[in-house]
Amino acid sequence: MKITARTRETSSEQARVLLExxxxxxxxxxxxxxxxxxxxxxxxxxxxxxxxxxPLDALRAAVPLRMVTSVPLSPPxxxxxLRFQGQILTAMSLSSLLGGRGWREDPAVLLVVDPGLGxxxxxxxxxxxxxxxxxxxxxxxxxxxxxxxxxxxVTLPGLKQLNLIDLKRLLDRRVQETRG
Amino acid sequence: MTDDFLAQLLxxxxxxxxxxxxxxxxxxxxxxxxxxxxxxxxxxxxxHTLKGSxxxxxxxxxxxxxxxxxxxxxxxxxxxxxxxxxxxDAVLATLDVWLANLRATNxxxxxxxxxxSVQLLESLRALVGAPPPKxxxxxxxxxxxxxxxxxxxxxxxxxxxxxxxAPPPPVAATPAAPAPEAEEAEPAQAEEAGSWRVRTRDVVxxxxxxxxxxxxxxxxxxxxxELDRTLAALTRLGMLAQTAExxxxxxxVQRALASxxxxxxxxxxxxxxxxxxxxxxxxxxxxxxxxxxxxxxxxTTGKLARLSVVGGEVSLDRRILESLRGPLVHLVRNAxxxxxxxxxxxxxxxxxREGALVIRVEQQGNMLFIEVSDDGGGLDNARIKQVAxxxxxxxxxxxxxxxxxxxxxxxxxxxxxxRGTVTxxxxxxxGMDVVRNEVxxxxxxxxxxxxxxxxxxxxxxxxxxxxxxxxLVVRCGEHQLGLPMSAIETSLLARFDEVKTSRERIxxxxxxxxxxxxxxxxxxxxxxAEQPQEGQPLLVLQSQGKRVALAVDEVIGDLELAIRPLPPxxxxxxxxxxxxxxxxxxxLLIVRPDWIAGLERKASAIASSRRALVVDDSLTARAxxxxxxxxxxxxVHTASNGRQALEQLRHASYDVLVVDIGMEEMDGFELTRAxxxxxxxxxxxxxxxxxxxxxxxxxxxxxxxxxxxxxxxxCVSGRLVAEVSAxxxxxxxxx
Numbered sequence: 001m002k003i004t005a006r007t008r009e010t011s012s013e014q015a016r017v018l019l020e021x022x023x024x025x026x027x028x029x030x031x032x033x034x035x036x037x038x039x040x041x042x043x044x045x046x047x048x049x050x051x052x053x054x055p056l057d058a059l060r061a062a063v064p065l066r067m068v069t070s071v072p073l074s075p076p077x078x079x080x081x082l083r084f085q086g087q088i089l090t091a092m093s094l095s096s097l098l099g100g101r102g103w104r105e106d107p108a109v110l111l112v113v114d115p116g117l118g119x120x121x122x123x124x125x126x127x128x129x130x131x132x133x134x135x136x137x138x139x140x141x142x143x144x145x146x147x148x149x150x151x152x153x154v155t156l157p158g159l160k161q162l163n164l165i166d167l168k169r170l171l172d173r174r175v176q177e178t179r180g
Numbered sequence: 181m182t183d184d185f186l187a188q189l190l191x192x193x194x195x196x197x198x199x200x201x202x203x204x205x206x207x208x209x210x211x212x213x214x215x216x217x218x219x220x221x222x223x224x225x226x227x228h229t230l231k232g233s234x235x236x237x238x239x240x241x242x243x244x245x246x247x248x249x250x251x252x253x254x255x256x257x258x259x260x261x262x263x264x265x266x267x268x269d270a271v272l273a274t275l276d277v278w279l280a281n282l283r284a285t286n287x288x289x290x291x292x293x294x295x296x297s298v299q300l301l302e303s304l305r306a307l308v309g310a311p312p313p314k315x316x317x318x319x320x321x322x323x324x325x326x327x328x329x330x331x332x333x334x335x336x337x338x339x340x341x342x343x344x345x346a347p348p349p350p351v352a353a354t355p356a357a358p359a360p361e362a363e364e365a366e367p368a369q370a371e372e373a374g375s376w377r378v379r380t381r382d383v384v385x386x387x388x389x390x391x392x393x394x395x396x397x398x399x400x401x402x403x404x405x406e407l408d409r410t411l412a413a414l415t416r417l418g419m420l421a422q423t424a425e426x427x428x429x430x431x432x433v434q435r436a437l438a439s440x441x442x443x444x445x446x447x448x449x450x451x452x453x454x455x456x457x458x459x460x461x462x463x464x465x466x467x468x469x470x471x472x473x474x475x476x477x478x479x480t481t482g483k484l485a486r487l488s489v490v491g492g493e494v495s496l497d498r499r500i501l502e503s504l505r506g507p508l509v510h511l512v513r514n515a516x517x518x519x520x521x522x523x524x525x526x527x528x529x530x531x532x533r534e535g536a537l538v539i540r541v542e543q544q545g546n547m548l549f550i551e552v553s554d555d556g557g558g559l560d561n562a563r564i565k566q567v568a569x570x571x572x573x574x575x576x577x578x579x580x581x582x583x584x585x586x587x588x589x590x591x592x593x594x595x596x597x598x599r600g601t602v603t604x605x606x607x608x609x610x611g612m613d614v615v616r617n618e619v620x621x622x623x624x625x626x627x628x629x630x631x632x633x634x635x636x637x638x639x640x641x642x643x644x645x646x647x648x649x650x651x652l653v654v655r656c657g658e659h660q661l662g663l664p665m666s667a668i669e670t671s672l673l674a675r676f677d678e679v680k681t682s683r684e685r686i687x688x689x690x691x692x693x694x695x696x697x698x699x700x701x702x703x704x705x706x707x708x709a710e711q712p713q714e715g716q717p718l719l720v721l722q723s724q725g726k727r728v729a730l731a732v733d734e735v736i737g738d739l740e741l742a743i744r745p746l747p748p749x750x751x752x753x754x755x756x757x758x759x760x761x762x763x764x765x766x767x768l769l770i771v772r773p774d775w776i777a778g779l780e781r782k783a784s785a786i787a788s789s790r791r792a793l794v795v796d797d798s799l800t801a802r803a804x805x806x807x808x809x810x811x812x813x814x815x816v817h818t819a820s821n822g823r824q825a826l827e828q829l830r831h832a833s834y835d836v837l838v839v840d841i842g843m844e845e846m847d848g849f850e851l852t853r854a855x856x857x858x859x860x861x862x863x864x865x866x867x868x869x870x871x872x873x874x875x876x877x878x879x880x881x882x883x884x885x886x887x888x889x890x891x892x893x894x895c896v897s898g899r900l901v902a903e904v905s906a907x908x909x910x911x912x913x914x915x
Contacts, residue, residue, distance in 0.1 A: 048893050068799055069767040069768070070659070071750050072705050072706055072769075074749075075749075076803060076806045077807060078803070079803045081747060082767065083394075083761060084395075085388075085395065086387075088744055089747055090749035095800075095804055096803055103804070103892050103895070106796075106801050106871060107798070120748070122747075122749070125800040
């Protein structure tokens with residue numbers, strides 16, 4: 001049996017303040033209501049020079065990009081495999097899935113996402129930890145009416161362009177390309 | 181003993197007894213062939229344990245029956261002869277009844293009669309030279325009825341009831357050894373007292389929790405590394421005096437984290453080991469009892485057959501094992517009854533009198549393959565067709581048009597049997613139906629192949645999520661890969677005089693045989709194929725009847741690992757069986773031996789393509805460059821640092837290198853300069869890429885000898901390939 005060194009546990013004032021701030025933010029989050037604008041909560045992150053987003057409810061975790069085992073002979077968009085909560089997941093290059101975008105910095109984060117494939121998770125690389133954004137649902141619907149692609153371009157107030165990713169469609173497309 | 185108390189103890193006693201009966205069965209089968217003192221002694225001990233344990237639980241009738249088995253076995257102790265067939269038959273049959281009675285007692289169902297077994301054993305007493313049975317009431321009489329065989333509600337017996345009994349009577353001519361002491365039964369009982377019954381789903385849930393704990397352990401490690409970096413940063417700041425106290429505290433936390441991490445790793449390893457022991461059992465636990473099945477069917481049918489088992493050490497989820505027990509019994513009984521010919525017929529056909537029955541088990545990733553083959557007469561296609569028509573299973577015209585493979589599928593139909601009459605062994609037409617249904621219930625399938633006069637082969641394929649198998653871990657470049665130990669014949673070190681190289685292939689002279697020799701790293705696309713170096717580790721693999729030599733960079737060692745299926749995005753890659761988790765949490769890919777064995781024809785298919793080496797310490801950057809370059813028609817190999825790139829350049833030639841500037845170990849400038857200094861590779865074009873586009877970097881790249889410079893944001897689709905192709909063309913033009 002090992003003897004474990006004990007250290008005095010100190011309460012972190014910084015952590016307490018941070019948690020209070022988070023709670024405050026949550027309290028301020030607009031509640032659902034008929035009179036309020038319906039929005040889609042999304043996770044926004046950069047891919048090269050562009051901004052992309054995934055529906056927030058698909059995001060399960062953001063983990064450091066390490067302990068990924070590369071899989072020789074795999075399709076090029078596959079970075080490798082990793083363990084996450086007892087499952088073996090495939091880590092994929094989002095930039096590659098999107099058709100070979102350039103990137104500003106080497107991704108250091110993996111987003112564990114549920115693409116709607118029966119509960120099966122996949123991991124996507126990401127240059128930075130995403131930030132939550134709300135997109136007016138009306139704008140999303142408008143963009144969807146214009147395109148049925150896996151990535152639709154949503155123009156936000158202030159003319160900012162955001163590429164909203166339909167993960168299931170994106171992965172299905174990749175599967176079809178691989179088989180084709 | 182109260183009924184409640186008995187009900188608590190019985191389930192464990194049933195399990196323990198089943199194990200003992202299984203062991204005794206093996207002993208009886210072997211002792212019937214030849215005397216073996218060790219086996220005989222264990223047989224005697226086992227019978228004694230059954231007797232003592234059942235008596236302890238108040239199951240007097242079962243204790244008496246075990247005693248009667250001892251009566252016909254123990255007089256033979258010390259005689260250097262095989263166990264008489266009649267004795268083996270009687271004890272085997274009695275053990276079956278004994279166990280069935282115990283199970284029925286536990287399940288509170290109708291008890292099988294013990295009286296016929298008693299009569300059978302009594303009839304053998306004269307044969308083995310045992311004295312007549314005692315007439316007191318402690319032993320059950322032959323005329324006992326099933327009702328009388330119910331567990332006696334007697335008070336709990338003394339602690340060692342059997343110790344009071346007289347030792348078995350001496351055998352004529354040879355003195356009998358004393359009966360094993362009652363104490364010998366105690367270890368088994370003690371073990372039993374410590375066993376629990378747990379629900380499978382609880383164990384599976386626990387497995388997942390252990391996986392989570394392993395990840396927590398990894399996070400603890402990561403925290404420690406973060407602390408390392410913080411301490412290093414504080415030291416770099418130079419305010420050593422001002423930060424001394426804080427650094428001291430952090431160093432204490434760091435040591436504590438390191439210790440916690442190690443302890444957590446030990447706990448995880450220990451829990452995984454324990455869970456593996458709980459959830460899995462080796463296949464041999466269900467395969468060994470089949471020897472008894474083969475023996476019994478042979479006795480009934482007058483045939484001779486020997487069962488060989490290969491792969492019995494493969495461990496599997498207990499639930500799968502339990503489900504496979506029935507189908508395997510059916511397959512084995514069918515093989516002997518329908519497949520193996522009588523000794524006379526076999527002799528007439530030039531075969532050995534004794535038929536060969538082989539069960540081969542192999543786990544490939546999450547798939548389990550069980551092959552049951554015999555060297556008998558094979559399936560009788562004409563008879564199958566005739567029965568199918570006679571019983572209106574298929575219309576005549578359809579039956580006539582059926583190919584052999586289609587006819588073979590008919591044997592899995594419910595009620596199909598080619599036996600004209602129902603015998604003790606077969607003829608009911610339910611056996612193969614059961615096999616198919618059970619295997620399908622496990623999400624598997626059954627295939628059958630048969631050659632007239634040569635035998636049949638049934639292949640059961642089914643998924644096996646849990647379980648472990650021995651894996652050899654090897655290294656190729658920076659990659660670790662696993663190979664199933666079952667496929668490894670031997671390992672050796674390469675010697676130049678044993679490696680034969682021609683323009684087409686490399687071969688290894690091994691035990692006076694020429695084997696194809698391949699480089700594992702090249703096979704999985706990590707590098708170009710090359711001739712092994714003197715002293716390089718080689719493995720000889722066998723799979724699907726082929727033997728192949730495989731060069732690796734290092735043999736790391738063998739581990740018992742649970743192989744899990746790969747996720748769907750990479751599951752269809754034919755190279756891999758699955759992945760296993762190593763101690764630190766990283767995944768190890770397990771390569772399929774049959775894929776390697778079948779690779780001879782696939783080699784060098786891409787020899788004429790242009791080759792690019794991507795050197796980048798970012799996994800994701802390597803993936804992106806690969807995406808672009810492969811789309812542009814390049815064969816891409818990768819290296820994660822400059823040192824590895826130089827190593828690859830030493831053995832292979834590339835048309836272009838795509839090199840990241842910002843690598844930790846040897847940056848892109850340094851690598852470029854190193855390349856330019858080596859005359860043999862100095863001409864290879866180098867394209868530098870950088871996350872940061874600066875004039876200074878471009879200038880440094882140019883000075884180092886790079887041919888082009890791209891920022892990573894410029895590596896958009898098409899741009900990288902265009903730049904790389906332009907550089908290659910310029911170099912070739914200049915040459």
